[in-house]
Amino acid sequence: MTAPFVPHTDAEVAAMLGDLGLESLDELFATIPAALRLAGGLDLPPQQSEADVVDRLVDLGEHNRPAGRCAGGLVCFAGAGAYDHEVPAAVRSLASRSEFVTAYTPYQAEVAQGVLQALFEYQTMIARLAGLEIANGSLYDGAASLVEGVNLAVAATGDRRVLCSAGVNPRWRAVLATFSKGSGHDVVTLPLRDGVTDWSAAVARPASAGAVVVGFPNYLGCIEDLAAARDLADRTGARLVVCADPIASGLLRTPGSLGADVVVGEGQPLGIALGYGGPYLGLFACRAADVRRLPGRLVGETVDADGKLAYVTTLRAREQDIRREKASSNVCTNQTLMAVTAAIQLGWLGTSGLREIALRSARAARYAHDSLAAIDGVEPLSPHPYLREFALRLPVDAEVAIERLVDEGYLAGVAVRDGFAGTDAEGCLLVAATERRTRGEIDGFAASLEKAIR
Numbered sequence: 001m002t003a004p005f006v007p008h009t010d011a012e013v014a015a016m017l018g019d020l021g022l023e024s025l026d027e028l029f030a031t032i033p034a035a036l037r038l039a040g041g042l043d044l045p046p047q048q049s050e051a052d053v054v055d056r057l058v059d060l061g062e063h064n065r066p067a068g069r070c071a072g073g074l075v076c077f078a079g080a081g082a083y084d085h086e087v088p089a090a091v092r093s094l095a096s097r098s099e100f101v102t103a104y105t106p107y108q109a110e111v112a113q114g115v116l117q118a119l120f121e122y123q124t125m126i127a128r129l130a131g132l133e134i135a136n137g138s139l140y141d142g143a144a145s146l147v148e149g150v151n152l153a154v155a156a157t158g159d160r161r162v163l164c165s166a167g168v169n170p171r172w173r174a175v176l177a178t179f180s181k182g183s184g185h186d187v188v189t190l191p192l193r194d195g196v197t198d199w200s201a202a203v204a205r206p207a208s209a210g211a212v213v214v215g216f217p218n219y220l221g222c223i224e225d226l227a228a229a230r231d232l233a234d235r236t237g238a239r240l241v242v243c244a245d246p247i248a249s250g251l252l253r254t255p256g257s258l259g260a261d262v263v264v265g266e267g268q269p270l271g272i273a274l275g276y277g278g279p280y281l282g283l284f285a286c287r288a289a290d291v292r293r294l295p296g297r298l299v300g301e302t303v304d305a306d307g308k309l310a311y312v313t314t315l316r317a318r319e320q321d322i323r324r325e326k327a328s329s330n331v332c333t334n335q336t337l338m339a340v341t342a343a344i345q346l347g348w349l350g351t352s353g354l355r356e357i358a359l360r361s362a363r364a365a366r367y368a369h370d371s372l373a374a375i376d377g378v379e380p381l382s383p384h385p386y387l388r389e390f391a392l393r394l395p396v397d398a399e400v401a402i403e404r405l406v407d408e409g410y411l412a413g414v415a416v417r418d419g420f421a422g423t424d425a426e427g428c429l430l431v432a433a434t435e436r437r438t439r440g441e442i443d444g445f446a447a448s449l450e451k452a453i454r
Contacts, residue, residue, distance in 0.1 A: 067274055067411050074411040075441050077368070079389045079432025080219065081142065081169050082280070083269050085247070085357065086436055091271045091348055095341040103336045106299075109312045115336065116311035119299045122343035129249040129346075130263035130285035131256025137297035137313075138339035139282030139331060142266030143175040146213070146243060148284060148295040148329055149262040150176060153211035153239035154185060155293050155328035161209040162187045163232065165197040167218030168243050170419020185210075192423065195220045195382025195391065199228040202236075209236040215243045216255055220416070220425060221365075221389030221432070222382050223252070230259030239290075246270055246283060248387050250358030262286045271345025272338055281338035291315060295329035360435035361388035364442065368433045371446040377453060381428050391416060391428040396453045398429040408448035 013025065022028055029037065048056075067076035067084055076084035094100075099114060106112030106119070119137045126135035139145045146168070154160055162180070164173060166189050173189070180187050188209075191198050197214060212233040217223045226242065233240040242260040247269045255263045267281030268274075286294060292315065300314030349357065365388040373380050377395035394401055398415035405412040413431040420426045433442065 065406060065411075074406065074409060075437075075445065076274070076411045077413050077431050077433060077437070077445060078411045079221075080414040080430055081171070081266055081268070082274055083247075083388075083432055083434050084274060084436055085269050085361075085434050087271050087273050087345070088348055091341065091345045094344050095271065095337070100337055100340045103340070106336075107313065109310065113311060115340070116299050116313070118340045118343055119297070119334070119336065120301060120311050121347070122339045123299060125343060125346045126246075126283055127285050129246050129254065130244065130260070130283070131249075131254025131258075132260070132263055132285040133288040134291050134294060134298070135283070135285040136294050137299055137334035138267070138336070138342075139284055139296050140335055141278065141280045141282045142169065142243070142264065143172040143282075144331075145264035145266075145282035145284045146172045146241070147176055147179045148282075148331060149241040149264040149286075150180075150185065150211050150213065151183065151328045152262060152286060152290055152293045152295065153241055154183075156239055156290055157210040157237060159208050159210035159237065160185050161236075162211045162213065163190055163202060163209050163236070163238065164188065164211075164213040165190050165215060165218065165224070165229075166192050166419070166423070167195075167197055167215045167220060167222065167224065168213055169215065169219045172243065173419060192220075192425065194384065195222040195425070196224055196384050197229070199225070199232060202232050207236065209233075209238040211241050212236065212238045213241045213243065216252075216258075217245055217248060217387050217389065218243075219419075220382065220391045220428075220430065221386040222384040223386065226255065226258040226260070233259070233261070244283075245387070247354070247358050247361065250354040250356075251362060251387065256285070256287075261290070267338065267342045270342035271348075272341055279335065279338055281335050281342055293328050295331045297332075297334040357435050358387070361433065364388070364433035364435065364437045365390065367439065368431060368437070368442045368445070371442055372431065372449060375446065375450045375453070378449070381425055388434060389430065389432040391425060391430050393428055394453055398427055401429060401449065401452050404452035405445075405448055408452070410445050410448055412445070412449065412452075 066073050103115045106115045123135040139148060150162055162185050164187055177187060190201050212229055214224050214229045216226060230240055239261040240259055241262045242255040244255045244263050244265045246265055263285045265283040267283045297313055298315050299311055302310050302312055304310040369390050372378055372392060379393045381391035381393060402412045413429045416425050416428040416430055
C-alpha cells in the first residue's frame with residue numbers, strides 16, 4: 001500500500017513497477033543504503049479535509065507577530081539583510097499589476113517590449129547605484145549574487161583562492177562555502193578587528209587570489225575601508241567583489257568609484273516588503289570588460305526592422321550558460337517581478353528621494369545608537385562609522401533580550417551568532433533603524449531595553 005499522503009493509486013504504482021520490470025517499491029529503492037532510508041514511516045497525522053487544514057493554518061497564523069503598524073505588529077529594529085523600509089502605495093499598486101505579476105524572463109522580444117523596457121530601466125538604475133558600467137536583469141537574492149560574483153572573478157583571473165571578509169553576511173558566506181565545495185574554490189576568511197576587516201591579516205595569506213570580498217557596509221553595520229580592499233586586490237591580482245547596500249548609495253560614494261570590479265547585493269530595501277525570507281532580489285553589476293561572464297539575463301537597447309527603438313535580451317543567450325566545465329555560471333533566468341518592483345521604487349524616489357531615505361535612516365540610527373548606548377551595561381561593539389545598523393554588547397544574552405522585548409511590542413534586532421563563533425561580536429545585538437522609526441518609537445525601545453536587561 002502507498003502512503004496516504006502520496007497522490008498515486010496502488011494501480012498507478014503497480015503499472016510503473018511493471019514498466020520497470022520490478023516487483024516492489026523496496027526493489028526500486030534497493031540502491032539506497034538502509035541507513036539513509038526513513039524507518040517507521042512519516043510521523044504525520046491522518047489526512048484531513050481541506051476545511052480542517054485551513055482552520056489549522058489560520059490558527060497557527062494567529063500566533064504570528066508581524067513587523068509593522070498593524071494589529072499585533074511589532075516595531076521593527078531588526079535588519080541583518082532585510083529591512084523595514086517604507087513601501088509607498090504607488091509602488092505596491094504598480095508592482096501588483098497583472099502585466100508584471102505574470103511576467104517571466106522575456107525571451108520573446110516581440111511580445112515583451114514593456115517588461116524588457118522595465119528591466120532595461122532597472123539595469124540602468126542598478127548600474128548607477130553600483131558605479132559600474134553593466135548590471136544584469138537580477139538574480140534570486142543577495143547570497144546567489146555573491147556566489148555568482150565570486151564565480152565571475154575566479155573565471156576572469158583563473159585563480160580559485162577567495163579572500164572573504166568575516167564581515168560579509170554569514171548566511172551569504174555559508175552559501176558561498178556550499179557552492180565552493182562543488183566548484184573547488186578555496187575560501188579564506190579574513191577576520192574582523194573592532195567590527196571591520198583586519199586587512200593586515202591578509203599579509204600571511206596566499207600571494208595571489210581570484211577574488212577579494214568585502215561588505216559595504218558590512219553585516220555589523222560598519223563602513224569598511226574599500227581603499228584597503230582595493231589595495232589587497234591589486235597585490236593579489238584579484239577582482240574586488242563588494243557586497244553593497246543599495247540604500248547606502250544615497251549617501252556614500254558608489255562602490256565602483258571606490259575600486260570595486262563587481263558589486264553584488266540584496267535588493268529587498270528597494271520597495272520589497274519584509275517576508276518570510278522572500279521573494280527577494282539579487283543585485284549584480286560589473287565592469288564592461290567582464291560582460292561576457294555576466295550571469296543571468298541582460299537586456300539591451302536596439303532598433304527593430306522599421307528603425308524604431310526596441311529592447312532585447314542580448315549577449316547572454318541561454319546556450320552560453322550551458323557550456324559544462326567552461327561556464328562560469330549556469331544561471332539562465334532573473335527575478336523579473338522583484339526587479340520591476342525595485343525599478344518602480346527607485347523611479348518613485350529619484351536621486352533626492354533615495355538620499356532622503358538614506359539620510360533619515362542614518363539619523364534614526366544615530367539617535368538609537370546614542371540612546372541605547374547610554375543605558376548602563378550596554379556598549380557599542382565598534383567605534384567605526386555606521387549608516388543605519390550597529391552592534392551592541394548587552395549585560396544579558398541578546399536572544400533573551402529579544403524575547404523579552406516582544407512582550408513590550410518591539411522586534412529588538414538580531415542576535416549575532418552563526419558565523420561569529422569565538423569572536424568579540426558573538427552574542428551581540430544587531431540593531432537597525434530605518435526612516436520609518438520615529439523618535440517616540442526609539443525612546444520607547446530604549447526604555448523597554450533598559451527594563452529587559454534589568
